[in-house]
Amino acid sequence: MRRLEHGFCGYRVPVVPRASRSARGRGPIRKKCEDNQIRAFEILASVAGTVLQETENSVSTNAACVKNPLHVLNANSKRGIECEGRSLKEDARGQGNCDEKSFACVPGLQEHPESYTLNEFSHVQDNQILEVGSASNTCDESEMICFTKKLATVSIKSNCGSSSSRVVGHSLSFGEFSEEKVEAEPHKSRSEISGILPVADSSEDLMELDRESLALVGPESDAKVSLLRDFIDVGTFPRCYDNVKVVSRDDDENSVGCTQPSTISKSYRPPPDIGERRIKKLSASRHGRESQKFKDGKMKQMCCNKRYSHIDDRSQKIYPFKKRKFFSQSPLCTSDEVFHHEGVSDFPDKRNSDNHSAATGASSSVTGQVPPASKGCNVKLSIKSFKVPELFIEIPATATVGLLKRTVMESVTAVLGDGLHVGILLQGKKVRDDSKTLLQTGISQDHKRHNLGFILEPRHEQSNPPSSSEDSSLFSGGTGTPQELSRHSGTSLSNLGSCGESKLNTIPSLADISTGNTLAETQALVAVPAIGMEALAVIPFHRKSHPEFTQRRIRRPFSVSEVEALVQAVEKLGTGRWRDVKLRAFDSAKHRTYVDLKDKWKTLVHTARISPQQRRGEPVPQELLDRVLAAHAYWLQHQTRQQVNNNNDVKD
DNA sequence: TTTAGGG
DNA sequence: CCCTAAA
Numbered sequence: 001m002r003r004l005e006h007g008f009c010g011y012r013v014p015v016v017p018r019a020s021r022s023a024r025g026r027g028p029i030r031k032k033c034e035d036n037q038i039r040a041f042e043i044l045a046s047v048a049g050t051v052l053q054e055t056e057n058s059v060s061t062n063a064a065c066v067k068n069p070l071h072v073l074n075a076n077s078k079r080g081i082e083c084e085g086r087s088l089k090e091d092a093r094g095q096g097n098c099d100e101k102s103f104a105c106v107p108g109l110q111e112h113p114e115s116y117t118l119n120e121f122s123h124v125q126d127n128q129i130l131e132v133g134s135a136s137n138t139c140d141e142s143e144m145i146c147f148t149k150k151l152a153t154v155s156i157k158s159n160c161g162s163s164s165s166r167v168v169g170h171s172l173s174f175g176e177f178s179e180e181k182v183e184a185e186p187h188k189s190r191s192e193i194s195g196i197l198p199v200a201d202s203s204e205d206l207m208e209l210d211r212e213s214l215a216l217v218g219p220e221s222d223a224k225v226s227l228l229r230d231f232i233d234v235g236t237f238p239r240c241y242d243n244v245k246v247v248s249r250d251d252d253e254n255s256v257g258c259t260q261p262s263t264i265s266k267s268y269r270p271p272p273d274i275g276e277r278r279i280k281k282l283s284a285s286r287h288g289r290e291s292q293k294f295k296d297g298k299m300k301q302m303c304c305n306k307r308y309s310h311i312d313d314r315s316q317k318i319y320p321f322k323k324r325k326f327f328s329q330s331p332l333c334t335s336d337e338v339f340h341h342e343g344v345s346d347f348p349d350k351r352n353s354d355n356h357s358a359a360t361g362a363s364s365s366v367t368g369q370v371p372p373a374s375k376g377c378n379v380k381l382s383i384k385s386f387k388v389p390e391l392f393i394e395i396p397a398t399a400t401v402g403l404l405k406r407t408v409m410e411s412v413t414a415v416l417g418d419g420l421h422v423g424i425l426l427q428g429k430k431v432r433d434d435s436k437t438l439l440q441t442g443i444s445q446d447h448k449r450h451n452l453g454f455i456l457e458p459r460h461e462q463s464n465p466p467s468s469s470e471d472s473s474l475f476s477g478g479t480g481t482p483q484e485l486s487r488h489s490g491t492s493l494s495n496l497g498s499c500g501e502s503k504l505n506t507i508p509s510l511a512d513i514s515t516g517n518t519l520a521e522t523q524a525l526v527a528v529p530a531i532g533m534e535a536l537a538v539i540p541f542h543r544k545s546h547p548e549f550t551q552r553r554i555r556r557p558f559s560v561s562e563v564e565a566l567v568q569a570v571e572k573l574g575t576g577r578w579r580d581v582k583l584r585a586f587d588s589a590k591h592r593t594y595v596d597l598k599d600k601w602k603t604l605v606h607t608a609r610i611s612p613q614q615r616r617g618e619p620v621p622q623e624l625l626d627r628v629l630a631a632h633a634y635w636l637q638h639q640t641r642q643q644v645n646n647n648n649d650v651k652d
Numbered sequence: 653t654t655t656a657g658g659g
Numbered sequence: 660c661c662c663t664a665a666a
Binding site: 576577578579594595602 | 653654657
Binding site: 552553555595596599 | 660661
């Protein structure tokens with residue numbers, strides 16, 4: 001009877017009011033951010049699109065129909081799952097993916113296979129939610145738990161409009177009201193809570209709905225509420241934005257969203273390790289990152305304890321933090337027939353993929369088209385879609401569609417940039433060695449194409465730093481591919497140590513917990529299902545752009561041979577013609593830019609001037625250092641250009 | 653795009 | 660290495 005309405009998913013994206021953003025600052029940095037976002041967006045475009053759709057569906061278009069949506073939601077929610085399912089279905093139909101059946105009925109059902117994939121997204125959630133609801137009917141708290149789990153598993157699904165709408169209201173202000181209600185009507189609250197997440201619509205109507213639902217929930221509601229509050233307090237949303245009026249209580253209703261703070265927060269949290277600088281900058285521009293982090297931290301704590309935390313096992317898996325939460329909760333969670341349902345779900349394949357994604361964080365279906373070529377050939381890959389860990393988006397009902405889009409983009413960007421890296425799966429196995437070439441790995445082979453998958457996962461240490469190749473690359477002119485690949489997938493990873501492990505651990509544990517029995521599922525998840533064969537558009541990864549997202553280039557210390565080449569070139573060309581130096585001595589070393597050479601020269605000069613004891617890294621032969629000083633002094637006098645001029649003058 | 657420097 | 664102002 002009850003509906004659990006939404007499940008929700010993992011990451012909540014806090015909706016931020018644009019204003020805040022603007023307030024923060026606009027500077028060049030900002031521009032970058034936007035660019036980045038865009039790029040990220042491109043990458044995830046499909047995903048984002050999905051999300052967007054979801055939000056729309058679930059919420060019923062925020063912008064356009066704020067009110068209507070709410071109504072709809074209400075209707076749905078009240079009626080129950082079926083209604084929601086239908087609505088979803090409709091949407092789904094439009095998309096083409098969802099089956100009505102799944103929605104409506106099936107309690108167990110599940111998710112669409114690729115909920116993440118753009119289209120299906122919302123539908124799936126609904127289904128799951130529904131299921132959950134049905135399943136849980138009986139439950140009390142335990143149910144709740146189960147429920148949550150389901151949600152978690154389902155994660156994505158929850159967004160259905162109705163649910164989402166409810167959820168919303170939690171902002172701070174929310175807390176008060178929610179509590180009351182909760183007490184009154186416990187059952188629903190849970191569901192709602194769980195459901196909360198998604199999109200928020202925030203219209204008042206929704207709020208009301210939520211309330212109702214909450215009331216139903218009752219018992220658990222308290223807990224949830226508290227969570228929500230915490231969440232709110234923490235500034236869940238805020239992460240990004242000051243504005244976050246979200247907090248504004250008045251509008252609690254509007255403020256929507258709350259949700260599972262924990263998951264979300266984690267997801268968004270940028271790993272400290274990652275480009276501090278950028279972060280700094282960003283932070284400067286953006287405000288509040290610290291606060292956000294802070295919030296997140298709190299969130300985590302808060303959330304963890306609560307049942308909610310269950311919600312996203314998957315997501316948790318992804319993030320270490322969640323893991324913790326998870327653990328704490330795990331006992332509760334265990335019961336989870338519900339999960340079973342999921343496992344049972346109609347669409348095993350899809351499910352698997354979903355799970356998979358959940359486990360890892362995200363996966364993408366890839367189609368690789370490998371040119372028949374032999375060694376030299378380029379491997380062309382088209383990534384159909386990335387599955388992204390759940391995203392929660394809270395948006396005021398009054399927000400514009402444009403805002404919604406941007407918000408989604410931001411959230412996606414944030415997730416990608418801060419907490420995820422791209423992993424490569426080949427035949428279900430992770431390819432960890434970044435230094436391997438595609439050929440070596442087998443990615444270049446046509447027939448394996450199907451087996452190639454990209455996943456977005458939490459950062460962790462990872463594989464091997466590719467650094468060694470430098471020397472050879474320099475002179476031999478290495479192939480970029482492998483290196484680049486490594487860069488992309490692994491780049492910053494090397495630095496992040498602890499996280500990775502924890503994550504790894506988490507994943508399994510989570511899987512176990514969430515899925516309960518089915519290892520199979522887990523495994524399935526692990527294996528990357530090659531998703532669509534259809535070639536998507538080739539995707540250009542433009543990861544470079546986003547500062548946040550952008551990973552710092554891998555550090556590649558100059559080898560002695562490189563130093564030698566550099567010195568030699570500078571002796572000839574002087575210090576001021578770095579482009580020429582690059583062309584002359586490092587033309588084949590793609591990873592060495594003229595700026596790099598200039599910087600290296602700078603450091604060489606410095607190195608040559610300090611005592612050998614103070615020098616670090618691979619020792620540079622004193623002979624070279626001497627030449628560096630000599631050349632530096634020489635060219636200093638000539639002043640390069642001037643010299644040229646002088647020479648000319650002289651000649652003349 | 654390059655240079656030149658500060659971070 | 661990164662980021663930028665200038666050129």
